[in-house]
Amino acid sequence: MDTLLDIENLWVKFPTRQGIFDAVRGVSFTLGRERLGIVGESGSGKSMTGRAILRLIRPPGMVEADHINLDGVDLLQKSEKAMREVRGERISMVMQDPKFSLNPVMTIGDQIIEAYRLHSTASKSEARTKALEMLEAVSIRNPERVMRAYPHEMSGGMGQRIMIAMMLIPNPEILIADEPTSALDVSVQRQVLDIMDKLVKERGMGLIFISHDLNLVADFCDRVLIMYAGRIVEVCDADKLHDAQHPYTRGLLNSLPRLDTPRDRLDVLTRDPAWSDTPSVSGRL
Amino acid sequence: MTMLSIEKLNVWFGTGRDRVDAVKAASFDVGAGESFGLVGESGSGKSTILRAITGLAPTWSGRITVDGRAIERTRPRAFYKQVQMVFQDPYASLHPRHSVDAVLGETLQLHGFKDIDARVVRLLDDVGLGQKFRFRYPHQLSGGQRQRVAIARALAPEPQLLLLDEPTSALDVSVQAEILNLLADLRQEHGLTYLMVSHDLSVVGHMCDRLAVMKDGEIVEIMNVAALRAMQATHPYSQHLLQASV
Ligand SMILES: Nc1ncnc2c1ncn2[C@@H]1O[C@H](COP(=O)(O)OP(=O)(O)OP(=O)(O)O)[C@@H](O)[C@H]1O
Numbered sequence A: 001m002d003t004l005l006d007i008e009n010l011w012v013k014f015p016t017r018q019g020i021f022d023a024v025r026g027v028s029f030t031l032g033r034e035r036l037g038i039v040g041e042s043g044s045g046k047s048m049t050g051r052a053i054l055r056l057i058r059p060p061g062m063v064e065a066d067h068i069n070l071d072g073v074d075l076l077q078k079s080e081k082a083m084r085e086v087r088g089e090r091i092s093m094v095m096q097d098p099k100f101s102l103n104p105v106m107t108i109g110d111q112i113i114e115a116y117r118l119h120s121t122a123s124k125s126e127a128r129t130k131a132l133e134m135l136e137a138v139s140i141r142n143p144e145r146v147m148r149a150y151p152h153e154m155s156g157g158m159g160q161r162i163m164i165a166m167m168l169i170p171n172p173e174i175l176i177a178d179e180p181t182s183a184l185d186v187s188v189q190r191q192v193l194d195i196m197d198k199l200v201k202e203r204g205m206g207l208i209f210i211s212h213d214l215n216l217v218a219d220f221c222d223r224v225l226i227m228y229a230g231r232i233v234e235v236c237d238a239d240k241l242h243d244a245q246h247p248y249t250r251g252l253l254n255s256l257p258r259l260d261t262p263r264d265r266l267d268v269l270t271r272d273p274a275w276s277d278t279p280s281v282s283g284r285l
Numbered sequence B: 001m002t003m004l005s006i007e008k009l010n011v012w013f014g015t016g017r018d019r020v021d022a023v024k025a026a027s028f029d030v031g032a033g034e035s036f037g038l039v040g041e042s043g044s045g046k047s048t049i050l051r052a053i054t055g056l057a058p059t060w061s062g063r064i065t066v067d068g069r070a071i072e073r074t075r076p077r078a079f080y081k082q083v084q085m086v087f088q089d090p091y092a093s094l095h096p097r098h099s100v101d102a103v104l105g106e107t108l109q110l111h112g113f114k115d116i117d118a119r120v121v122r123l124l125d126d127v128g129l130g131q132k133f134r135f136r137y138p139h140q141l142s143g144g145q146r147q148r149v150a151i152a153r154a155l156a157p158e159p160q161l162l163l164l165d166e167p168t169s170a171l172d173v174s175v176q177a178e179i180l181n182l183l184a185d186l187r188q189e190h191g192l193t194y195l196m197v198s199h200d201l202s203v204v205g206h207m208c209d210r211l212a213v214m215k216d217g218e219i220v221e222i223m224n225v226a227a228l229r230a231m232q233a234t235h236p237y238s239q240h241l242l243q244a245s246v
């Protein structure tokens, strides 16, 4: 499989009152034309890993790595201007906080049309038609109304779907989707996943799918990286996730509520300090 | 005893061609100490029902009764000691320039508590954050950590009715388990009543006694959890939703 992205020894560091906090501690992985899942508990460094690839860590936070190669070229060596092109054209990211990423004082329609015209020579009316199509593709009811609406007038799940539609406009080589479907009901979620799936299968896009939904990742992705305290503790094929061996992964699986087996209390993780001391497992292929 | 009663609630936004009838003639009751779930399609009006109860949806008709008192257009301060809401979006619901300590301290002060320091410590422990997060700002927290702060803030006034909008959808499964156990304990210890929106049917199955299924602004079915577990829905949309989630 061709390697689109190759990350070696990535660190993300934040200075805090208590000294330097390492949010990501030396992770390495590759991404091909595949659906790569990243799972792990809250605060384990999933979002920071995604943002670091695009060099979107705000100062005083710092990104360090041996390299972050996109098609063999190290993103860490690029100028900020060259990075902006990468962000706009080659790698898109759907942020975990959809409404924050939209402009609050501009209608949804104007935002999609503007984003679309930035990436094509389409006329305004062509862009409008395309925008409506995209909203329909993510199962938005009454897209005409939504085009005229502002972000705060959208429900949680509508905001997520609008962000996904926008991120797909530039036809990126890589999409980093951070909890892209966490607010969606199962049937709408299926439709959104189908769109991403098609892009991977038909256009050879690489997808990094960050999620805490283990069942979803097991079902949807090809490979999974399991993160704990800024490191990768286990890597497995997604369809083998339910047989994962690491006690942390087992603990995550056991804490899920299940419709068919009601329980009074859910199991919670008992964390073993050894988990965070063990060196990161490599996610390279 | 009924803690919350919703009768023929309509909520709408906008006018003319931009009018949205977000909630149409919704009716349901939640007993004191009960946990009631709201599930359904994205955009079907679940959050809007919670917002109407707390006074965040300006245009509505129908009747909302909390603990036997019908809600007027403006709600007295005492209402917010009794009813608290955890918002769907943990990013938008915390003030960016207020530290965790400030958020919790101000809420406690507003509701007239005196032992603020001790309470802040306890709230942070209750939601599993601990003291090292006390002086952080929202941008220094992950999504799940922010949601725990939002839950701590809602618990601060010791409300009787808690409106929970996707309280764990931003959380990983282990923190979700901690929060759901915490919510279950609090409900038992303090006899709290929950109205909880979630798109995760297994979470609703675990937490709730009964649930309403919504589609396009309407409640299409009210069922109990035994029926949910047995996959016995009567309305075609609820059947579809149940089928899609296995
Ligand atoms: N500006 C900052 N200063 C200090 N620590 C930070 C800062 N930003 C993030 N962190 C910490 O970095 C760690 C990793 O955060 P990250 O957002 O990557 O978590 P995550 O795995 O995406 O979690 P979630 O599932 O809750 O979104 C967290 O413990 C967080 O508190």
Ligand SMILES: Nc1ncnc2c1ncn2[C@@H]1O[C@H](COP(=O)(O)OP(=O)(O)OP(=O)(O)O)[C@@H](O)[C@H]1O
Residues within 6 Å of the ligand: A152, A153, A154, A155, A156, A157, A158, A183, A184, A185, B013, B014, B020, B022, B041, B042, B043, B044, B045, B046, B047, B048, B049, B088
């Ligand atoms: N302030 C507003 N102005 C205009 N329309 C609004 C406003 N708030 C909500 N709506 C509309 O009301 C409808 C219901 O929204 P609501 O947020 O209640 O959905 P929801 O069931 O919570 O969905 P989700 O699961 O995606 O969060 C949507 O069509 C939404 O666009």
Ligand SMILES: [Mg+2]
Residues within 6 Å of the ligand: A046, A047, A048, A096, A178, B142, B143
């Ligand atoms: Mg995150």
Ligand SMILES: [Mg+2]
Residues within 6 Å of the ligand: A155, A156, A157, B046, B047, B048, B088, B165
């Ligand atoms: Mg909602």
